[in-house]
Amino acid sequence: MSGETVKRFASRLVTPGEPLCAPEEFMPGPGTYVDGGHVRAAQLGIASYDLKTRIVTVKPLASQPRIPKTGDVVLGVVVNIRDELATLKIVADDKGENYSGTYTGILHVSQVSTRYVKVVEEAVKMGDLMKVKILRDSVPYQLTLKDARLGVVAAACSNCGGLLVKTSSGQLKCPRCGSVERRKTAPDYMFVERRRRGRGSGRK
Amino acid sequence: MKGKTKLIKKDGTRLDGRKPDELRPVRMEVGVLKNADGSALVEMGRTKVIAAVYGPREIHPKHLTLPDRAILRCRYHMAPFSTTDRKSPAPSRREIELSKVIREGLESVVFTELYPRTTIDVFIEVLQADGGTRTAGITAASLALADAGIPMKDLVAGVAVGKVNGILVLDINEVEDEYGEADMPVAMMPSFGEITLLQLNGVLTPEEFEEALKLAEKGIRQLYEHQKEALRKKYSLQKEEV
Numbered sequence A: 001m002s003g004e005t006v007k008r009f010a011s012r013l014v015t016p017g018e019p020l021c022a023p024e025e026f027m028p029g030p031g032t033y034v035d036g037g038h039v040r041a042a043q044l045g046i047a048s049y050d051l052k053t054r055i056v057t058v059k060p061l062a063s064q065p066r067i068p069k070t071g072d073v074v075l076g077v078v079v080n081i082r083d084e085l086a087t088l089k090i091v092a093d094d095k096g097e098n099y100s101g102t103y104t105g106i107l108h109v110s111q112v113s114t115r116y117v118k119v120v121e122e123a124v125k126m127g128d129l130m131k132v133k134i135l136r137d138s139v140p141y142q143l144t145l146k147d148a149r150l151g152v153v154a155a156a157c158s159n160c161g162g163l164l165v166k167t168s169s170g171q172l173k174c175p176r177c178g179s180v181e182r183r184k185t186a187p188d189y190m191f192v193e194r195r196r197r198g199r200g201s202g203r204k
Numbered sequence B: 001m002k003g004k005t006k007l008i009k010k011d012g013t014r015l016d017g018r019k020p021d022e023l024r025p026v027r028m029e030v031g032v033l034k035n036a037d038g039s040a041l042v043e044m045g046r047t048k049v050i051a052a053v054y055g056p057r058e059i060h061p062k063h064l065t066l067p068d069r070a071i072l073r074c075r076y077h078m079a080p081f082s083t084t085d086r087k088s089p090a091p092s093r094r095e096i097e098l099s100k101v102i103r104e105g106l107e108s109v110v111f112t113e114l115y116p117r118t119t120i121d122v123f124i125e126v127l128q129a130d131g132g133t134r135t136a137g138i139t140a141a142s143l144a145l146a147d148a149g150i151p152m153k154d155l156v157a158g159v160a161v162g163k164v165n166g167i168l169v170l171d172i173n174e175v176e177d178e179y180g181e182a183d184m185p186v187a188m189m190p191s192f193g194e195i196t197l198l199q200l201n202g203v204l205t206p207e208e209f210e211e212a213l214k215l216a217e218k219g220i221r222q223l224y225e226h227q228k229e230a231l232r233k234k235y236s237l238q239k240e241e242v
Helices: A005-007 B093-107 B133-147 B176-180 B205-242
Strands: A012-013 A020-021 A032-035 A039-040 A045-050 A054-059 A072-079 A087-095 A098-108 A128-137 A143-144 A150-152 B026-030 B040-045 B047-058 B071-078 B118-128 B157-164 B167-169 B183-190 B196-197
Touching: A012 B205, A020 A045, A032 A054, A032 B176, A087 A128, A087 B026, A098 A128, A098 B047, A150 B196, B026 B205, B040 B133, B047 B205, B071 B093, B071 B133, B093 B118, B093 B133, B093 B196, B118 B133, B133 B157, B133 B183, B133 B196, B133 B205, B157 B176, B167 B205, B183 B205
Parallel strands: A098 A143, B071 B118
Antiparallel strands: A012 A045, A020 A039, A032 A039, A045 A054, A072 A087, A072 A128, A087 A098, A128 A143, A128 A150, B026 B040, B040 B047, B047 B118, B157 B167, B157 B183, B183 B196
């Protein structure tokens, strides 16, 4: 390959709209588009030319917009509850990274558990922070709890407002007023009762 | 007094010492705001504009949602302290119109179909006004969109061309706008040469219009280089890590 060609197809920083090559030379890959006889960059990033597959891609440098998608596990807060429906505000992905703004999700009783649940309140309550999976990314998002890793991650006592602690028997107990509540908790519930011997305190 | 005030000096330069086809000193910076997903600051002489982009995110009110693409919302606003006389912070008729033309100027470059049922919100705040704020605003907004990582067809850059004392001048300032004969803001996609915003206030002959458009394109090409430079500056450090 001549020096000129090597230079043309070397990786470089490109801005949106910059011509990369002709579509006959390289196929447009992610981060590119074709217009006016050129493959062009659609994003700010590093253009790289794959000489084997003959595909040109732009690897984005700017932080990418993140939107919850079907199948994603996300964190949400219960903002409204009815017998057959809970409304959640989706705030972050399962790694705890916030989305730009919040998304509304709906959890129907039929999606709360694999066994029969009469009302949503048997498993979740107002203000609970929970891990849910997205069934359908229409607006509002359809959510489900039918998975072992899903459930309430943090909850407050509906009696006194103290943070509920998970006991060794799996119940949620309020350390302040002593009331016991029912929830479908996730395995990584944040506040776990301290065992006498080991350090079984909550993660995070 | 329109057209009577002397705005071109004997040696052919303008009141601020520029040649007719010269831009004001330009400064551009990307990523100036931490909260926003993308942001940019553009200065053209004494005009100073900041732009912030949020999104794609969920739309409120929900009924504005489009099932096949994102909507673009734009707010152009002048800070009360941006002018010599205090400007009321309420959106004026002029600001509402400029928000619309800027939105339309950006809509044609953003690939909105990639983010259905969401909104991309663009906020343009004029911190200091000395003519050409809408074009500086659209220039800043396109930088902020690129900074937010939103896929775009091209950047957009804009500049105003005016006619003062019968001479076409590039990048007019407040005085030239007020006492000149014509003011024509133009925004373009520099890689394509396509016009996304074009307004004209005052009177130009068809020949002058053609000439003014050419002058604007010349200015826009220069601004485009500044835009690329500003984007490279922010991301060159990250590039070295790759």
